[in-house]
Amino acid sequence: MAEHIEYTNCLLCGSKGNNKIGDFNFCGSVLALVECERCAFAFVSPRLSAQGMNRFFQTYTHLTNDKIEFYRINKLNNVRFDLRLLNRALSPGRLLDLGFGYGLFMQHALKSGWNAIGLEISTGACRYARAALGLRVVNADFSRIPFRKAAFDAVTLFDSLYYNHDPITLLRQINQTLKPGGVIILRVHNRIGAIKWVHGINRNLDSNPFFIKDHIYQFSSRTISALLEKCGYKVSGIYNSRIPYFKGQIASYIIWNGLLCLFDLVRFVSGGLIVLGPSITIIATKMDGAAVDE
Ligand SMILES: [Zn+2]
Structure with missing residues (x-):
């Protein structure tokens, strides 16, 4: 077996089977x-090692101006929605945006009164955020978050937890950087029943349009809640994330937004229990006296 490949047990329950x-x-x-x-937690095993994924990510940045604009525009709906959730939970204070990508959330958070700093693995994205946007950023991976304990009121982690080899260590580190009562907001892809069903039928994942190859974990509202509780958080809400707008794809945007209205209705009627959107935004609070140094 090649040395950049590794097998792993279940992240949530430790089971080998x-x-x-x-x-x-x-x-x-x-x-x-x-x-x-x-x-029933779904994950990739065997998977690429952390070094293998890091190599993949350094080539993954799209740093022509057109590409950056494309990715920034398609996240705008999400950024506005997630910032509203954050502002509803807390009044502005110190914010850490982990994996800030092209900096759109940080820019909007700053306008909203947050004192924001970002951490990002991609050297090119950091250069862009400093030079073009004037943001305060640190270029580092997530293996050791370089901030003191209880430094932040809020930490955001959008569309990146499923890439991380060791989410438990990461979430516990984040917990330590949060002040008591601090809030974490995450966005992850949602392994809803329909996707599970499609994966079950079409086991040739190379040709399966619903399978994203670089995600090493496939969370659902149940499994992300279990993981957050394990790491010292109390989940206060899980929402259907907004639908990104891909330039020129108006028809699919309209269809997905129609479905999103339906998903929001289902969520409302079920009292927040059934969350069917393709991505979910989770908001959770640091628990008092959370035991995080296990
Ligand atoms: Zn398990």
């Missing part, structure tokens, strides 16, 4: 999506 959903090719290796036989 899993059932394979399907194989796929990624960065020259054959990897597999599996589901824990005890708790």
Whole structure:
């Protein structure tokens, strides 16, 4: 077995046993999506090692101005929605945006009165954020967050937790950087029943349009809540994230927004329990006396 490939147990329950959903090719290796036989959490094993994923991410930045504008515009709906959730939970204070990408959320948070700083693995994205946007940013990976304990009122982590090899260590580190009563907001893809069903039928993941190859974990509202509780947080709400707008794709945008209205209705009628959107935004609070140094 190549040295950049590794096997892993279930992140949530530690079980070694899993059932394979399907194989796929990624960065020259054959990897597999599996589901824990005890708790049904879905993840990639074997997967690329952290070094293998880091190499992939350094080539993953799209730093022509057109590409940056494309990615910034398509996140605008999400940024406005997630910032509203944050502002409803807390009045502005110190904010850390982990994996800020092209800096759109930080820019909007600053306008809203937050004192924001960002941490990002991509050197190119940091250069852009400093030079073009004038943002305060640190270029580092997430293995050791370089801020003192209880430094922040809020931490945001959008569209990145499923790339991280060790989300438990990361979430516990974030917990330590939060003040008592501090808030974390995350956005992750949602492994809803329909996607699970499509993966079950189409086990050839290379040709499966609903399968995203660089995500090493596939969270759902149930599994992300379990993970956050394990790391010292209390989940206060899970919402359907807004639909990104991909320039020129008006028809699919209208259809997805129609579905989103339906998903929001289902969420409302179920008292927040059934969240069917393709991505979910989770807001959680640091628990008092959270034991985070296990
Ligand atoms: Zn498990």
